Amino acid sequence: xxxxxxxxxxxxxxxxxxxxxxxxxxxxxxxxxxxxxxxxxxxxxxxxxxxxxxxxxxxxxxxxxxxxxxxxxxxxxxxxxxxxxxxxxxxxxxxxxxxxxxxxxxxxxxxxxxxxxxxxxxxxxxxxxxxxxxxxxxxxxxxxxxxxxxxxxxxxx
Amino acid sequence: xxxxxxxxxxxxxxxxxxxxxxxxxxxxxxxxxxxxxxxxxxxxxxxxxxxxxxxxxxxxxxxxxxxxxxxxxxxxxxxxxxxxxxxxxxxxxxxxxxxxxxxxxxxxxxxxxxxxxxxxxxxxxxxxxxxxxxxxxxxxxxxxxxxxxxxxxxxxxxxxxxxxxxxxxxxxxxxxxxxxxxxxxxxxxxxxxxxxxxxxxxxxxxxxxxxxxxxxxxxxxxxxxxxxxxxxxxxxxxxxxxxxxxxxxxxxxxxxxxxxxxxxxxxxxxxxxxxxxxxxxxxxxxxxxxxxxxxxxxxxxxxxxxxxxxxxxxxxxxxxxxxxxxxxxxxxxxxxxxxxxxxxxxxxxxxxxxxxxxxxxxxxxxxxxxxxxxxxxxxxxxxxxxxxxxxxxxxxxxxxxxxxxxxxxxxxxxxxxxxxxxxxxxxxxxxxxxxxxxxxxxxxxxxxxxxxxxxxxxxxxxxxxxxxxxxxxxxxxxxxxxxxxxxxxxxxxxxxxxxxxxxxxxxxxxxxxxxxxxxxxxxxxxxxxxxxxxxxxxxxxxxxxxxxxxxxxxxxxxxxxxxxxx
Numbered sequence: 001x002x003x004x005x006x007x008x009x010x011x012x013x014x015x016x017x018x019x020x021x022x023x024x025x026x027x028x029x030x031x032x033x034x035x036x037x038x039x040x041x042x043x044x045x046x047x048x049x050x051x052x053x054x055x056x057x058x059x060x061x062x063x064x065x066x067x068x069x070x071x072x073x074x075x076x077x078x079x080x081x082x083x084x085x086x087x088x089x090x091x092x093x094x095x096x097x098x099x100x101x102x103x104x105x106x107x108x109x110x111x112x113x114x115x116x117x118x119x120x121x122x123x124x125x126x127x128x129x130x131x132x133x134x135x136x137x138x139x140x141x142x143x144x145x146x147x148x149x150x151x152x153x154x155x156x157x
Numbered sequence: 158x159x160x161x162x163x164x165x166x167x168x169x170x171x172x173x174x175x176x177x178x179x180x181x182x183x184x185x186x187x188x189x190x191x192x193x194x195x196x197x198x199x200x201x202x203x204x205x206x207x208x209x210x211x212x213x214x215x216x217x218x219x220x221x222x223x224x225x226x227x228x229x230x231x232x233x234x235x236x237x238x239x240x241x242x243x244x245x246x247x248x249x250x251x252x253x254x255x256x257x258x259x260x261x262x263x264x265x266x267x268x269x270x271x272x273x274x275x276x277x278x279x280x281x282x283x284x285x286x287x288x289x290x291x292x293x294x295x296x297x298x299x300x301x302x303x304x305x306x307x308x309x310x311x312x313x314x315x316x317x318x319x320x321x322x323x324x325x326x327x328x329x330x331x332x333x334x335x336x337x338x339x340x341x342x343x344x345x346x347x348x349x350x351x352x353x354x355x356x357x358x359x360x361x362x363x364x365x366x367x368x369x370x371x372x373x374x375x376x377x378x379x380x381x382x383x384x385x386x387x388x389x390x391x392x393x394x395x396x397x398x399x400x401x402x403x404x405x406x407x408x409x410x411x412x413x414x415x416x417x418x419x420x421x422x423x424x425x426x427x428x429x430x431x432x433x434x435x436x437x438x439x440x441x442x443x444x445x446x447x448x449x450x451x452x453x454x455x456x457x458x459x460x461x462x463x464x465x466x467x468x469x470x471x472x473x474x475x476x477x478x479x480x481x482x483x484x485x486x487x488x489x490x491x492x493x494x495x496x497x498x499x500x501x502x503x504x505x506x507x508x509x510x511x512x513x514x515x516x517x518x519x520x521x522x523x524x525x526x527x528x529x530x531x532x533x534x535x536x537x538x539x540x541x542x543x544x545x546x547x548x549x550x551x552x553x554x555x556x557x558x559x560x561x562x563x564x565x566x567x568x569x570x571x572x573x574x575x576x577x578x579x580x581x582x583x584x585x586x587x588x589x590x591x592x593x594x595x596x597x598x599x600x601x602x603x604x605x606x607x608x609x610x611x612x613x614x615x616x617x618x619x620x621x622x623x624x625x626x627x628x629x630x631x632x633x634x635x636x637x638x639x640x641x642x643x644x645x646x647x648x649x650x651x652x653x654x655x656x657x658x659x660x661x662x663x664x665x666x667x668x669x670x671x672x673x674x675x676x677x678x679x680x681x682x683x684x685x686x687x688x689x690x691x692x693x694x695x696x697x698x699x700x701x702x703x704x705x706x707x708x709x710x711x712x713x714x715x716x717x718x719x720x721x722x723x
Contacts, residue, residue, distance in 0.1 A: 013212060013215050041370070047351075048258070051355035052358065106314050106348070107348065126197060127200065128200065
């Protein structure tokens with residue numbers, strides 16, 4: 001099986017903005033992922049994150065995303081959808097996730113498969129606590145990510 | 158009169174908005190506004206001072222090293238903790254590597270796109286590009302075949318219709334002056350820089366335990382040195398670090414700096430535009446022994462462009478106004494406050510979004526207005542280069558003189574948009590070279606059996622005074638960065654950070670004095686108000702680390718165009 005990176009994005013000092021990191025920490029704690037899966041704290045890494053992603057065949061970004069919906073709702077985006085998003089709607093902290101994904105395809109002849117797990121935030125104020133709405137959603141987000149990993153493992157044994 | 162509005166600048170350190178007026182083809186006035194309140198300082202209250210760096214380094218995710226550094230320095234200053242030499246050397250190496258990385262990435266991935274027309278690179282002759290490369294440096298990747306491959310790659314990317322990173326620029330704008338070959342050369346190095354940064358990440362990970370957000374420690378560094386361990390800095394790792402530093406130096410000297418000079422030579426006008434305030438402030442940094450006298454980048458203040466008369470710097474003269482910012486000071490907003498007495502009480506009085514214009518005659522920004530001796534100043538690479546020049550820093554003076562000669566320009570040219578960009582390149586070279594001093598000293602200490610990286614004498618809060626205050630000053634890649642802390646009964650009672658972008662993107666103050674970016678925009682000719690490429694050139698020369706959306710308004714204040722730019 002080829003390498004899958006799960007990258008948690010976000011700033012943990014801005015409440016729900018850090019949801020990607022909280023989900024990553026839950027995955028870390030629960031364990032039980034195949035050896036080929038690597039968990040990366042992307043935080044708000046932007047371009048500096050690029051070198052860490054070189055060996056991935058697939059990358060799952062977990063990030064807060066702004067879309068019409070209820071807090072805690074999850075929406076999945078593929079590479080094409082991310083690159084088509086001309087302007088903000090994707091990531092609320094806008095660390096250039098779109099740019100990052102774009103550069104991955106400019107850099108390599110066979111860029112990794114990309115999936116963005118976007119989570120609608122409730123609160124984005126200053127503070128280290130996430131909202132109870134998002135806290136409750138973490139188990140289902142983790143489940144979605146595990147399913148994604150299984151799907152990839154089946155497609156690329 | 159047309160009004161240009163750039164909003165928002167939506168990167169991690171907050172949102173930046175620029176309103177500017179155009180009169181007779183020139184920018185006649187400008188207002189820079191931070192449109193997002195962060196208040197991360199408030200999170201630090203009541204925390205353990207030893208943990209402050211962890212929160213502080215998340216203030217700006219691009220500058221994780223320098224914020225953590227300012228924080229540990231502030232706490233060490235308050236508690237009177239001296240750090241071991243090895244810790245100083247490791248901090249210097251990490252900060253220097255962050256500079257080299259930031260400046261290279263800023264140049265190719267943000268600023269160069271203001272000067273380099275990526276689409277024109279598709280018309281380049283790879284053979285001529287190869288000749289151009291060989292004429293400017295002895296960088297190994299210079300064959301016509303190599304540039305042919307880069308061109309093909311770019312073609313595929315552009316034709317896929319997913320321009321992505323390149324989709325928001327003014328391609329074809331007549332203000333782009335480079336021949337196609339120079340454009341292709343820059344695109345090739347844009348791509349090379351992406352791979353090159355891997356080495357930077359490795360060095361920072363070795364020294365700081367991880368990347369991109371490394372570990373710090375009050376009293377020294379958490380880095381362990383042990384020649385007998387695979388998990389610590391040992392002889393193998395030192396040898397590896399040596400290669401990484403060499404790679405960083407080579408790229409700075411053989412790729413980035415020659416490219417910068419080659420590109421600059423096509424834009425002589427820009428050595429006359431974008432001057433700004435003429436006042437410069439440098440805290441100084443990269444000490445060899447912890448004392449300001451040993452700074453590799455000397456501290457100082459320059460007034461009114463008088464490079465030959467550098468004044469000493471004193472942190473007590475730093476204050477911040479909130480007169481034109483969305484904050485309320487308890488004793489009123491007319492008076493500026495030193496950061497030890499600073500307040501972060503948000504009081505938004507601006508228009509309800511979405512709005513067309515800010516009330517630029519009143520409060521218009523979330524950024525406070527820092528002042529030195531009550532006057533606005535510019536911070537950053539140009540300030541550092543000028544202070545170093547004025548103080549006779551041998552290597553910086555040599556590189557500046559040599560560059561000006563190559564560009565056929567006089568010293569006056571330094572006070573400009575390109576002057577800022579040149580200074581950034583010069584300090585990258587100087588720091589890449591400087592890393593050897595610190596690396597060799599570290600290796601020498603280890604060779605002597607000195608593995609100490611931390612001073613734990615005052616680790617326990619019971620060793621602290623009941624009350625203490627301190628400051629941590631850092632020269633960050635973007636300029637002077639300061640954290641001020643007050644500690645009471647083992648906890649943080651008060652914390653204020655004044656970041657480089659606060660200085661440079663400052664709004665006006667109580668005396669209506671403009672901030673550095675505002676002043677630098679005034680007087681610049683605008684070729685096409687609908688495509689204000691010139692605004693971006695000057696704003697990017699300050700490296701505010703931002704993506705912007707440009708809205709253009711005509712005199713009836715009607716939105717006529719909206720473009721997103723990087």
